[in-house]
Amino acid sequence: MVQLNETTFASYVQARYHQASEGPLTDFLSRRGGNLYLGDALNLNELVARYGAPLEVVYYPQITKQIRQMQAWAQEAREATGYRGKFLYTYATKANFAAEVVQTALAAGAHYETSAANDVEIAHYLWEEGLLPQARLILCNGSKEPHYLAAILNLRLAGHPNVLSILDDLEELEELRNCPLPLAFGVRERAAGNRAGNHLGNNRFGLTGAEIEDVVKQLEGSPHRLILYHAMVGTQIEDSDHFLALLHDSMIAYCQLRRKVPSLRYFDFGGGMPTSGYKLDFKFDYAAFMHRLMAQMRLVCQDYNVPMPDLIGEFGRYTVANHSLFLFEVGHVKAGQQDAPAWYLLNGSLMVSFPDMLLVEDQEFVVLPLDDWDAPVTPVRLAGRRTCDSDDLYPRPHQEPLLLPATGKGLTVAVCGAGAYQQMIAGRGGAHHCLNPEPRRVEAREVKGQLILRSQAPQSKAAIMQQLGYAPSRVAIPLPQVAHRKAS
Ligand SMILES: Cc1ncc(COP(=O)(O)O)c(C=O)c1O
Known part of the structure; x- marks a missing residue:
């Protein structure tokens, strides 16, 4: 049982998952020097500092690793079992x-x-x-x-x-x-x-x-x-x-x-x-x-x-699920009702980026904060702020809430396991639920041992409007400036 009042996110991960806060976390995620890495090579904290969130991150070398590993395990098994x-x-x-x-x-x-x-x-x-x-x-x-x-x-x-x-x-x-x-x-x-x-x-x-x-x-x-x-x-x-x-x-x-x-x-x-x-x-x-x-x-x-x-x-899943993830920022914290956990409202949509949250009963996803592993944890549910849909939430109502750093607004979280089926079901391009635009996409490939990054701009409002039959010039109404408050 985790004692919440003095538990930091790092000690929660240690107690619940028996994982140190530095070093490998899974076979596709690691944490070094307080930064979270995809494929032990792509520094997600640096990407957020450079591009902001929401951000889709794609790391192709993970696919190669998955396939080569399985081929090697099969070869070992053939030799060990005399399989012809x-x-x-x-x-x-x-x-x-x-x-x-x-x-x-x-x-x-x-x-x-x-x-x-x-x-x-x-x-x-x-x-x-x-x-x-x-x-x-x-x-x-x-x-x-x-x-x-x-x-x-x-x-x-x-x-x-x-x-x-x-x-x-x-x-x-x-x-x-x-x-x-x-x-x-x-x-x-x-x-x-x-x-x-x-x-x-x-x-x-x-x-x-x-x-x-x-x-x-x-x-x-x-x-x-x-x-x-x-x-x-x-x-x-x-x-x-x-x-x-x-x-x-x-x-x-x-x-x-x-x-x-x-x-x-x-x-x-x-x-x-x-x-x-x-x-x-x-x-x-x-x-x-x-x-x-x-x-x-x-x-x-x-x-x-x-x-x-x-x-x-x-x-299918084995090849590609873990090669991509989404980074979202907590844009607003709303208190839960009647002792229920707080809502961390994210600047994206979970149901659009991860449709399996709705489709697959009890589907789980790895959610990790990029920072504040030394901050105390609090129980929360995530909600996609860019739709007004009551189903845009994770964990699902029958699942336990998440424990995340209590820092709230401004915290960036990685939601992993986006690479298989999610984008094929939600669609790539086009108009999504509540006109949620697709975020910037950063892709990393390996060329001669070097990681090469490519950044693709977020989906434009014009592209979405055009899909729906609106003339882009008619809906490009200038917006008043609203100050963005940084997390304290
Ligand atoms: C015929 C067939 N083969 C392979 C797959 C891939 O399955 P998985 O993603 O579990 O590897 C599917 C998935 O639906 C399938 O229908």
Whole structure:
């Protein structure tokens, strides 16, 4: 139990998270000399001093680190378990389509997983530009409308040998089997989707066992081949026992099918790999997970007397969640009602920058102050001052309030874990809730060992107005000057 009256933020972090206030805090955040760093390289205090807040901060080298680490853990696991199949790291681009994000993942050796027609068109373009090497797999997931099917065929007919359609529905096969060139196929197992039973939305994906049999029959004697078995069991699965237990029946189903279909060579366990991006006390032993995954697959293969498949993971959150964050300033403190915690009103919108705060029950985010770690803490809730929406708050009403330095107005906080899905759901550009403009964005990339920063101006009022059909000149009414009081 933390005694609030004499607790500083530093001692709270020590007591609650067993973390010293200096040194590494997570695998993407550290604190040195009283400054908070992203990727142990980008000084967030300096960025705020230079650009102010709100600010979006993007650190691309983190993506490279995530991918290389996972590839290394998989390699260690292969050696330790005698696993004979390969490991293929695939980036699930739906997590973040930004060109530099995708290209950073490809440069680190990732294969490409698509979720939509336009996604295949991006892959096509990157392949033509030489940025997506031809030897990399392009795995096409999701329910496929005519435009999606056409984009897959187009890529294959343009000569890409490794585009692979993972069937979500038998109807897709009707269209694709007419491809005049041999096509590679995968099947997505429907049973895997909601084996955990906790998300109705997962019930709709993939094929039943009988439908998979039908695919096998239809492909017999055709120039096309079934080479991949896909079993996605969930997302952000932080309990590795549970993750592996959920995959077990899918491994068996793979082996049973492999006995009938010798062309099968990939077992794709989909997404689900958790990210460190959301919790200060996140613990997941990735190396041990890879080891156990391979040991388990090896045993099941032995039982069924089939060769060990190449293993594919489709990494979304794990690849990108922790490479970007937002910095907000407390612009105003409002007392809570009836002994409730105070409101720290931020100069931004949480629900626009982090839509998962609303969409994912119990979603957590790491929130850290940039300064005042020696100041006493106070319980608070954050609210996005740039909307007037009662849902623009964090933590959610059923969650415990945060403890943050009591300094209040003028305090800058980092809200982490913005890199996966958030911007894809909220949209980039355009008009947002309550006309909240997108803040300045600072991107850091590494070139020959040096960090290069690029700053992109905040979204202009004119750009927002134009989206909504207002002539910018008519709404550019000069505002009276209001003095900005600095925090005392
Ligand atoms: C088919 C498929 N693969 C991979 C992913 C990525 O999942 P995650 O972000 O958990 O890695 C998703 C996410 O929805 C998905 O639907």
